[in-house]
Amino acid sequence: MTALLKVEGLTIGFGNAAPVVDDVSFSVDPGETLALVGESGSGKTLSCRAALRILPAVAQVRGGAVMLDGPDGPCDLMGLTERQMCYVRGNRVSMIFQEPMRSLSPLHRIGNQVIEVLRLHGTAKGQGARKRVLETFERVGFKDPERIYGSYPFELSGGMRQRAMIAMAIVGKPDLLIADEPTTALDVTTQAQVLGLIKEIQHETGMAMILVTHDLGVVANMADSVTVMNRGRVMEAGPAPLVLGSPQHGYTKELFAAAPMIPESSEQKAKDDGRDYILEMRNVSKTYTLKGKAPWHPKEHVYAVRGIEFGVERGKTLAVVGESGSGKTTCAHMALGAEWADPGAEILFKPEKGAEAVNLQELGSADRLAFQRKAQMVFQDPYSTLNPRMRVKDALCEPMEIHGLGTHGERIERATEMLRWVGLSENMLTRYPHAFSGGQRQRLSIARALMLGPMFLVCDEPTSALDVSVQEQVLQLLEEIRDRLNLSYMFISHDLAVVARIADEVAVMREGLVIEQGPPEALFYSPQHPYTKALLAAQPEPDINRPIDLQTVSQGAGKPTTWPEAFRFDDVTIPPLLETSPGHKVRCHV
CATH class of the missing domain: 3.40.50.300 (P-loop containing nucleotide triphosphate hydrolases)
Structure with missing residues (x-):
């Protein structure tokens, strides 16, 4: 041929x-x-x-x-x-x-x-x-x-x-x-x-x-x-x-x-009954109002997030998993105070253990700027994150300039250190973003988020653009700095193999709702919800003899109105999130 x-x-x-x-x-x-x-x-x-x-x-x-x-x-x-x-x-x-x-x-x-x-x-x-x-x-x-x-x-x-x-x-x-x-x-x-x-x-x-x-x-x-x-x-x-x-x-x-893989067997992690949340979201919803397609058409309401109730423990990682449009990134933006939640929501941030919690919904501009020094975000699309007209050194030093931290020399020294942390060399400081590959630009975004030494980091698909060997290095880096600096992560990902490695708690979202939540060993080895089962079945493995099970994927990834009756929901009838076993919650009808 x-x-x-x-x-x-x-x-x-x-x-x-x-x-x-x-x-x-x-x-x-x-x-x-x-x-x-x-x-x-x-x-x-x-x-x-x-x-x-x-x-x-x-x-x-x-x-x-x-x-x-x-x-x-x-x-x-x-x-x-x-x-x-x-x-x-x-x-x-x-x-x-x-x-x-x-x-x-x-x-x-x-x-x-x-x-x-x-x-x-x-x-x-x-x-x-x-x-x-x-x-x-x-x-x-x-x-x-x-x-x-x-x-x-x-x-x-x-x-x-x-x-x-x-x-x-x-x-x-x-x-x-x-x-x-x-x-x-x-x-x-x-x-x-x-x-x-x-x-x-x-x-x-x-x-x-x-x-x-x-x-x-x-x-x-x-x-x-x-x-x-x-x-x-x-x-x-x-x-x-x-x-x-x-x-x-x-x-x-x-x-x-x-190559990351979901472990074959469950490894139980030690649980601490007294949970210390650095950030907690209570009754958090977000509704967007869109204009009609024509002036005489009614406005359209999009319910991006509905009644979210979860928290990020200090020094640990909460992974939020779900398809595009499920509300993961919207939750992340609200957790950082970048978007306002609907009235009645509480987003509580506690900088130190035992300190009084601050509601991000009530912060003024000065307090919000101080909070943003403690909480940073690694975005999904590195190309739109980095200014194409700024050299790497200027992009990395900009957060410190905004917050008035350090001298020029100290900022450059910090930028050099951050580049080393993410596996890049000092001679890259004078280059522009277009001179880097997609994976290298993502590493630059991670370095920029670490410049202020935050205590809470939101990672929105931080490894999605990285090849497997660099992904492994970045995950090791994130784990090392989390343990060294006692950082807390909200980790958004669609890669369950990555989530299985780094997460202490997993929340699965669909259409703005958390449909299953619990520790990785519960969700990965004893999933209850059909959508969680679809996520696991859809995870590709580097084994030619273990293809993706498209039938299980199609059953769980279909519309919520087509799910089994115990899990089915629509805009009118939404089942509650029930605790089926200690620490394991599933959205289902009683």
Whole structure:
């Protein structure tokens, strides 16, 4: 069989420096999935961008060919005119980018941006194009396609923006889909459904896919062949069963050793009956009022969070788990005082054990600034967090300048120390954010959050953009500084393997409600709620013989009105959160 895309001897460099991609070769057949695996900065994304001729202006293709098979035989994409490449991009070869906020226009509605693909290539027009876009939105997991069609990117969560990017890439039904970390920002249930969707589309259309990822669980579920890259070179390549089942290269073995997994057996953690909460949320709800689609349409109320009751113990980690749009990040923003909760809510912060609790809802501007020095946040999207016009040293020192801490030299010294803590070098202080890979930018965000020496840290998907080996280092770092400084974490994640490692308490959220809560050993080894069971079934494992159980996922990840009667709820009837065993709560009817 003739390869659909064949990359031969690709070499890419910047300026006079040594090549960052050196003599890389790989190929993908029609209908096949090739996984490009490696750490951030290994050259995976650059190799794929070279195929579409969308490299940065300063990048130089120093050698190699990219052959795309077509009706008239293979052609070298490097020799096509820009006009010819416009036909290839989006029509024959489409790409899902890693950072959706950077790729989507903030000035245009999501529907208009997705439908543009069909209009540019003449695939569909008018109401037919709109219908096709809405069908694609529904297939990638949007519960209200019409609302998403008319929304702007800033109105969606990180995972929802990523789903919009996936819809934009597949709506044109391309021959080849290049997916650069397509499920990085997605919760595990949506990830499982999207992976199943991509497989389904491949079977229907014969579409090939190049999957750029660091998630070995995703590779095991999707890939037919695997190419492992490190520092711009191919380390190992071959059929997925051989590479995953019996890796030969030392680097591949290290990747597998660093991959997080839910432990096979439960490890009971010591419990302390007298709980000391550094932050406690009581009766916390958040309602957003949206304008109607037209001036004469009524306003729409979105209940993002409903009746939250949980706390973060001092020196421990509360993990909040759930799908995009479940209210996790909204809870985090309210916990930091960045958003106001609905009237009647209490968000109590106790800086020291035995001190009087302060209600964040009642703080003035001066007291709020003092509180923000003690509580910081690591955001999900590092690209939108860091100012692209500020050097790293300025971005890191800015929090200390705002709070008037230290001299210039002391700030630089602190910034240098924080870079070392997150595994970066001092010579990176003078660089701009665009000079770093996605994983490196996330580490910079973590360093910036630690600059003020906070006692409470909200981590919103802090490891979602990191490859497995760096993720392992960051998790170790977070554990070390938590134990050393007695920090308390609210840890938001969709990766249950990460949660199983770092969490002391887990709260599972769905549609603004906590539907199950308890210690990890209770939720992971004795789950009661169908949605919690779906989360566990959707967790990909780096084992080709243990695929994702899509049936269990679809049962628990469906609408709450389709759940078993004991757990079913709607906007009118919501069951209470009941304690079924010591410390283990489940939202169910008695």
